[in-house]
Amino acid sequence: MLPLGLGGPGHFAAVRDFFRSVGYTEPAVCKQLSVDGLHQLLSGSQKSEPSAPKEAPNALAALMRLFLVGNSASREWLDGFIPATVQDSMEALGILCADNAQPGRCYSPVAIYPVRGLFIASDRWKNPDGSPVAAIDDYVFPAIHLLTHQFLELLPTSSCETLLDLGSGTGIAALLASQEYARQSWAVDITARATQFGEFNRRLNALSNARVLQGNLYEPVEGLRFERIVAHPPFVPSMERGAIYADGGGDGEQITRAIVQGLPRFLERRGCLYCSTMGVEREGEPYEQRVRQWLDPDESAFDVLFVAERTQGPTQFAYRATRHAKGSWDQMDEWCAHLEKLKVKNFVYGLLLIQEKDSTRSAFTVRRQKAEYTGAAQVQWLRDWESTWAGAPSGEFLLASRPLVSPHLELQIVQTNRHGELLPSKYTLRTAYPFEVEGECTKWMATLVARCDGKVTALELFAAGKREKWIPPDMPDEEFASILGALVSKGILQIAGFFPPCEADRKPQP
Numbered sequence: 001m002l003p004l005g006l007g008g009p010g011h012f013a014a015v016r017d018f019f020r021s022v023g024y025t026e027p028a029v030c031k032q033l034s035v036d037g038l039h040q041l042l043s044g045s046q047k048s049e050p051s052a053p054k055e056a057p058n059a060l061a062a063l064m065r066l067f068l069v070g071n072s073a074s075r076e077w078l079d080g081f082i083p084a085t086v087q088d089s090m091e092a093l094g095i096l097c098a099d100n101a102q103p104g105r106c107y108s109p110v111a112i113y114p115v116r117g118l119f120i121a122s123d124r125w126k127n128p129d130g131s132p133v134a135a136i137d138d139y140v141f142p143a144i145h146l147l148t149h150q151f152l153e154l155l156p157t158s159s160c161e162t163l164l165d166l167g168s169g170t171g172i173a174a175l176l177a178s179q180e181y182a183r184q185s186w187a188v189d190i191t192a193r194a195t196q197f198g199e200f201n202r203r204l205n206a207l208s209n210a211r212v213l214q215g216n217l218y219e220p221v222e223g224l225r226f227e228r229i230v231a232h233p234p235f236v237p238s239m240e241r242g243a244i245y246a247d248g249g250g251d252g253e254q255i256t257r258a259i260v261q262g263l264p265r266f267l268e269r270r271g272c273l274y275c276s277t278m279g280v281e282r283e284g285e286p287y288e289q290r291v292r293q294w295l296d297p298d299e300s301a302f303d304v305l306f307v308a309e310r311t312q313g314p315t316q317f318a319y320r321a322t323r324h325a326k327g328s329w330d331q332m333d334e335w336c337a338h339l340e341k342l343k344v345k346n347f348v349y350g351l352l353l354i355q356e357k358d359s360t361r362s363a364f365t366v367r368r369q370k371a372e373y374t375g376a377a378q379v380q381w382l383r384d385w386e387s388t389w390a391g392a393p394s395g396e397f398l399l400a401s402r403p404l405v406s407p408h409l410e411l412q413i414v415q416t417n418r419h420g421e422l423l424p425s426k427y428t429l430r431t432a433y434p435f436e437v438e439g440e441c442t443k444w445m446a447t448l449v450a451r452c453d454g455k456v457t458a459l460e461l462f463a464a465g466k467r468e469k470w471i472p473p474d475m476p477d478e479e480f481a482s483i484l485g486a487l488v489s490k491g492i493l494q495i496a497g498f499f500p501p502c503e504a505d506r507k508p509q510p
C-alpha cells in the first residue's frame with residue numbers, strides 16, 4: 001500500500017514553510033542528537049541510540065519526535081507545537097495518522113528528515129514502539145543511510161545541463177542536483193512506492209526542474225541523452241529473490257551491468273556516469289577491466305575509473321550473508337559453492353566512473369584506493385589529470401614541468417645486512433592523499449622523487465640523472481616522462497596546473 005498523499009500544492013507549502021520556520025535543518029537536528037551527520041543514526045556508529053526528548057521544549061523537537069525518532073504523540077501534546085492548520089495539511093498528505101492502537105495519539109507512517117537543505121521522506125526503519133519494521137520488497141531506502149551518504153559525497157556538484165538518477169529511491173540525488181547544480185534532472189525507480197516517495201519529495205521541496213518516473217532503468221527516458229548519469233543501484237548478490245533495493249542478481253552485478261551497457265545510448269558526448277556499487281574480481285580480471293568489457297563493442301570510446309573503498313573475500317561474504325539471513329552451515333556451504341562457480345576472488349565496493357572520451361586520444365582504465373580524505377574533488381582531480389595525460393602521450397609537457405614531491409609522501413628505505421654492511425635493499429613510496437597509494441620503487445626513482453623540489457624542470461633532472469649516473473643509461477626520455485606521469489597520477493609528485501585539491505578542501509569521509 002502506498003502511504004503518501006499527493007494532495008494540493010497548498011498542503012506541501014504549509015508543511016514546508018512550517019519545517020523551515022522552526023529550523024528543521026540538518027545542523028540543528030545533529031546538534032540535538034549529538035551526532036556529526038544523520039547517517040550515523042542508521043550506521044550504528046552513534047554513541048547511544050537517539051530518543052525523543054522526554055519533554056519536548058519546542059516545535060523542532062516535536063518534528064524530530066514524529067518524523068525522525070518516529071515515536072507517537074498525543075494530540076494534545078502536538079497541539080502545543082504544531083498549528084492545527086499544519087496538522088491538517090500533514091494529515092492530507094498522509095504523513096500524520098491516528099494511532100488506532102492508542103486512541104488520542106498519532107504518528108507518522110513515514111520518516112521525514114532534512115538532507116542538505118531538502119526535506120526527504122522515506123520508509124521508516126523502526127515502528128513507533130521501537131521494534132524494527134517488517135521487511136517489504138519495495139522498501140524505500142532512507143536517504144540518510146550511510147551508503148547513500150557516501151554516494152552523495154562522491155558526486156560532483158559542478159553545474160550540468162541534464163542529470164539522470166537511476167534507481168533513485170527517495171529521489172535524493174536527482175532532487176539535490178535540481179536544487180543545487182543541474183538545469184533539469186530525472187529520477188527513475190522501478191517500484192511504484194519509490195516513485196511515489198520521489199514525487200512527494202519533489203513537491204515537498206517545490207522543485208519544478210525535476211521529473212520523477214517509474215520504470216526499469218532507462219526505459220522511461222528512451223530517446224533522451226544525459227550529461228551526467230548517477231546511480232546507487234542494488235548490488236547485493238542473491239541466491240533467491242531479495243528486497244528490490246538490495247538484490248543485484250546472482251553475482252550482484254545485474255543492475256550495474258545494465259546501467260553500464262546503456263551508456264553508449266544514453267550518455268551525451270563527453271558525458272559521465274558516477275555509480276556507487278559493488279562488483280566481482282576474478283583471478284587475472286580486475287573489476288575495472290571486467291566493466292570495460294561490458295561496454296563492448298563501444299569500449300574504446302570510454303574511460304573507466306574505479307575508486308575502491310572496501311574489499312571482501314567470498315568466504316567472508318558467504319559468512320555475512322548467512323549470518324544476516326540467520327542461516328545454517330549448509331546455507332553457508334551453498335553460498336561458497338555459488339561464489340566458487342562465479343569464480344569470485346573478491347568483492348570490491350566503490351565508485352565507478354565512466355566517461356565518454358575525447359575521440360582524439362586513447363582510452364584509460366585507472367583504479368585507486370579511497371583514502372580518509374578522498375571526496376568528490378579528489379576524484380574530479382584524478383579524472384582531469386588522466387584525461388589530460390592520455391591526450392598527450394609524448395609527455396613533452398611533463399618534461400617541461402617542474403615536479404614537486406607531495407607533502408604527504410613517505411619514502412621508506414629498508415637496509416639489510418650484506419656481508420656485515422647495512423645496505424639499502426628496498427624502497428617503498430606511500431601516500432594517503434589524495435588516494436591511498438603504496439608501492440615499491442627502484443633506487444633511481446627514490447632519488448628522483450627526493451630531488452623534485454618544484455624548481456628544476458623534469459628535463460633538467462633527466463639530464464642530471466644521466467650525467468650523475470643515477471638514471472639507467474639506456475632510458476629514453478619518453479619512458480622517463482611516462483614514469484613521471486604515473487607518479488603524478490598516484491599523487492606522489494605534483495605539477496603546476498594539476499595540484500590536487502588544496503588542503504582546505506580536505507574533509508574526512510565516513
Ligand SMILES: C[S@@+](CC[C@H](N)C(=O)[O-])C[C@H]1O[C@@H](n2cnc3c(N)ncnc32)[C@H](O)[C@@H]1O
Pocket residue numbers: 140141142143147148151166167168169170171172173188189190191194215216217231232233234244245246255
Ligand atoms: C540501494 S537503493 C538506492 C536508492 C537511492 N538512489 C539512494 O541512494 O538512497 C536502490 C534503488 O534502486 C531501485 N531499483 C532496483 N532495480 C531497479 C531497476 N531495474 N530500475 C530502476 N530502479 C531500480 C530500487 O527500487 C531502489 O530504490
